[in-house]
């Protein structure tokens with residue numbers, strides 16, 4: 001393992017609707033606790049030399065403004081659902097002041113969706129000022145972006161393959177409810193894991209809180225943070241207080257040095 005230091009920043013930790021959800025007056029959506037305000041799920045992965053965002057949510061622009069982020073080397077996508085790709089157009093700002101195309105890494109399924117949903121970006125005749133993107137299709141082979149080493153792997157989101165990523169001893173998984181046994185071997189040995197935990201009730205495409213806790217225990221990962229949280233899960237503070245001491249709910253703005 002290289003000695004490169006990695007910082008993770010949670011840009012958003014909410015499910016597809018975000019919290020508060022438009023029109024909802026539940027206790028979570030009306031909570032005054034800042035930790036109950038969740039933009040859509042995304043993280044920043046940074047070394048001294050390289051900055052990567054995992055997914056560009058509908059909140060991407062505001063997330064980057066909020067973190068005062070002024071440098072981005074690449075976008076890495078997990079899967080093509082709208083709450084993970086919708087903000088891609090706003091990489092234009094980085095094109096303008098970094099004076100170069102944005103490198104975008106996605107599996108074949110996601111790359112295909114990006115070409116469909118952002119057709120104007122990939123058109124032969126381009127309107128001036130649209131995003132300038134270099135799209136790289138990745139598979140589960142190990143690769144690096146700058147000095148950040150990345151091991152992609154596939155997890156299951158109902159029937160959709162989603163990429164999780166291991167960066168040194170940090171593993172990031174959003175939008176999954178099933179992990180194949182051989183993939184568990186890729187994850188084991190991580191010191192910190194991020195998993196999605198949508199709500200208490202079972203869901204067809206996401207781990208519930210209980211399922212996420214038992215997976216952390218099964219994989220014997222010492223430290224875990226849950227993300228992609230629904231307003232149905234409850235208030236941050238009360239859920240956090242019920243969790244084992246090594247397992248936490250993530251919240252927007254949380255930073256981890258891994």
Ligand SMILES: [Zn+2]
Pocket residue numbers: 015016041081083084175228
């Ligand atoms: Zn999602």
Ligand SMILES: [Zn+2]
Pocket residue numbers: 020021024025026027028029030231
């Ligand atoms: Zn609500």
Ligand SMILES: [Zn+2]
Pocket residue numbers: 079081157175
């Ligand atoms: Zn999804």
